[in-house]
Amino acid sequence: MEYKRILLKLSGEWLANREKKLSIDYDLVVKLAEQLKEIVKQKIQIAIVVGGGNLWRGASAEKNGIPRSKADYIGMIATIMNALALESIFENSCGLKAKVMCSVNIDQKIAEPFNLENANKYLENGEIVIMAGGIGRPYFTTDTAATLLASEIKAEVLLLGKNGVDGIYDSDPKINPNAVHFGEIGYDEILKRKLQVMDSTAVAMAKDNNIKLLVFNVGGENSIVNAIKKNGKFTIVKS
Numbered sequence: 001m002e003y004k005r006i007l008l009k010l011s012g013e014w015l016a017n018r019e020k021k022l023s024i025d026y027d028l029v030v031k032l033a034e035q036l037k038e039i040v041k042q043k044i045q046i047a048i049v050v051g052g053g054n055l056w057r058g059a060s061a062e063k064n065g066i067p068r069s070k071a072d073y074i075g076m077i078a079t080i081m082n083a084l085a086l087e088s089i090f091e092n093s094c095g096l097k098a099k100v101m102c103s104v105n106i107d108q109k110i111a112e113p114f115n116l117e118n119a120n121k122y123l124e125n126g127e128i129v130i131m132a133g134g135i136g137r138p139y140f141t142t143d144t145a146a147t148l149l150a151s152e153i154k155a156e157v158l159l160l161g162k163n164g165v166d167g168i169y170d171s172d173p174k175i176n177p178n179a180v181h182f183g184e185i186g187y188d189e190i191l192k193r194k195l196q197v198m199d200s201t202a203v204a205m206a207k208d209n210n211i212k213l214l215v216f217n218v219g220g221e222n223s224i225v226n227a228i229k230k231n232g233k234f235t236i237v238k239s
């Protein structure tokens with residue numbers, strides 16, 4: 001295996017099952033846990049940044065009269081809810097060790113504050129660190145939190161799982177059947193073409209800190225294990 005330490009960004013939307021009206025699809029998370037167990041067995045350290053879009057999105061709440069900062073803090077709380085659920089399902093479904101670390105002040109009975117030294121300690125101990133609360137400030141997203149954490153913990157790759165899309169295309173492949181897939185692309189090209197990979201703050205941060213991105217379809221069987229092994233179709237983003 002090429003990597004020793006990876007960071008997986010999970011969007012909140014991916015956790016949901018709209019057909020079954022579930023904000024968190026437990027069966028899906030159990031399958032995720034089984035994959036993570038395989039990866040941990042290979043002595044690869046895993047950090048996760050989880051989003052909150054299945055429960056709340058600050059920008060859309062603002063349209064309904066909730067001031068942006070407050071709406072964003074509610075979004076950060078949504079990420080904490082997801083992180084706590086993931087932690088329990090990981091531990092109870094297949095005996096993984098996981099730890100939620102939070103960038104928003106919250107009672108330590110619920111989650112401990114993020115601290116780089118402790119995060120490194122847990123990772124080296126084979127525990128999955130689940131980062132909650134984004135970067136802890138409004139007007140940001142968990143994509144930026146993921147690039148920030150990847151920089152801090154020196155993750156070798158940031159795995160960006162997309163729903164039903166196996167990497168980056170020059171246009172939306174769900175709309176344009178002739179969309180062209182990139183095997184590899186640079187950060188500047190993403191920004192120039194305004195490709196919807198992550199928000200532009202996150203892309204710029206990844207560029208400045210040289211964070212390699214691996215964009216893949218998180219939907220398939222064993223998708224994360226395959227992405228790490230570079231099996232199948234994906235896009236690598238680097239300078």
Ligand code: UDP
Nearest residue numbers: 011012051052053058072075134135141142
């Ligand atoms: N959020 C924020 N600051 C952060 C991270 C998240 O204000 O550093 C808020 C923001 O309102 C966002 C919501 O939390 O809409 C959920 O996060 P995000 O949209 O990144 O989740 P995802 O799209 O990955 O599910």
